[in-house]
Amino acid sequence: MSFWSPRVALILALGLAATACSSALEELPDDTGEARDAIQDGYLDDGDRAVVGIYNDEIGAICTGSLIAPNVVLTARHCVSDMANERDGQITCRSTKFTDTHLARRIFVTTDAEIGRSSRYYGGSEIVLLPGTEADSFCGNDQAILILDELIPESEAVPLVPRVDVPLKRGEEYYAIGFGATNDLSTGAGLRRRRDNLFIDCVADGCPASVVKPTEWVGDTGICEGDSGGPSLDLMHRVIGVTSRGAEGCEYPIYGYVYGWAEWIKEATLHAADLGGYTAPRWATGFPTDPIYSAELGGACEQPEQCSTNACLDGYCTRPCTEIATCPSGYSCNDELGFCAKLPEPPPEDGGEG
Known part of the structure; x- marks a missing residue:
């Protein structure tokens, strides 16, 4: 099975080459996409403002993220890092690696339903990567946290709660949200869309080991290019996954497993709370989600x-x-x-x- 490359997907999502960007506000297109149903076969979503759009000015690309604290955005690492050893634009778990990390100050997020010139943006100040000697291997490590340079007020977006204390089960229902395209041709990227009534196919060690790692799980369908970094959420509206990659045709989505990296997420959030001067969310100190x-x-x-x-x-x-x-x-x-x-x-x- 072949998987689309997140990096190629990101650049195609806005139809921009990485070198074409000088400023998030100057280079964002006037029209970021048609008002068509997606994620794929989803619907436009004006309400889930804690699912944020991400614009990476360094490479001219869009992604999606989850606001999990006033200055904390959980997203995919490939949204903030370069990659090496892709094969014809495909991810290979044996060889695809992360390389240089982008500048946090050139990454911007918005709680608006559209990534466009008129959107309100918050800038990044720090990128927190996963720990460990194998953290640069793509598969199983495609998560990152962007700490913002200012707090997003709760009146604008109430942070989501990541499910860091309860493992997933095969067959659980979930929904997915993202700013990605509606198909493999990158049509319609830049608008927040949601798809409901999805079900978990397999989790961690219960998935094929050749393409899915113990810190990942496989979902249902409908995740396309540009949805990268976006959340899947359970029916209690807790973040359970971070969109990593998928097969051609927007099928076989593979998510980073929030529960699998729970301690790292909590530690990074406590660090961000210290920087922001606010009381950390209770889930970061062990309160049930x-x-x-x-x-x-x-x-x-x-x-x-x-x-x-x-x-x-x-x-x-x-x-x-x-x-x-x-x-x-x-x-x-x-x-x-x-x-x-x-x-x-x-x-x-x-x-x-x-």
Whole structure:
């Protein structure tokens, strides 16, 4: 099976050679694509603003990324690095390597639904690469983090949560978002699109070892050129994959496995929070990513189904808890039940004379 080259795909996505670019704002085309359905067979997406468009001014190329903290964008390494040893534009796991990393200050991201001249851009300040002696091998290592030079306000885009604490299973449903083309001819790149009702084909060691590494997984279909670096998300809207490569015809998409590089993602996010001067997201310090652990509690109920958590205790809605996922004020974690329980009301003060 042959796979399209991300680098060739990126440059073709805007129809620009790498040397044709001098400025992200000067060289972006007026018309970045037709309003056609895609990712492939998807739909235009104005709402998922934390899925950001990336313009790399150094090579004149577009990618996609996930805003996972106010100044942190998770994307594919081939969006920020050169590559060597491609064969006729194809990725070969035995030999394709990453080489020079691009300048962070020449990479720009936007939360707008279109990568164009009028879009609002945020610049990069630092690129964080995967650790290890084999990190320059393409397959299994196609993830990178771009730290921005300013914070994106939550009023503009609420950061996504990466699923760093729960492994994937074959057959799980997911959806994918990207700014890529609608076909192999690079038609329609530059507009954010989403495709739903996709299913995981295989995960890590359950995939063919010749083309998929333990830190990758294989999805359904519909990922095209320019979607590189974009997220796949589970039905709880957590990022589970980073688009890496795929076969011709926008088939057989291979994703970088977020869970497989969980510790690196958390460490890089903590570093970015220090740089940005804000409190790191709770998932970066071990808090569960399942939104049930952050659900509101205390509402009146008679049956579990009346609660968003499907948990009704003594007439009020509650949620599960752990040593890390603690309960709010007025509640304590009932170790036997594993749920937050209301603390008893303090006895009234004795107003009588002693």
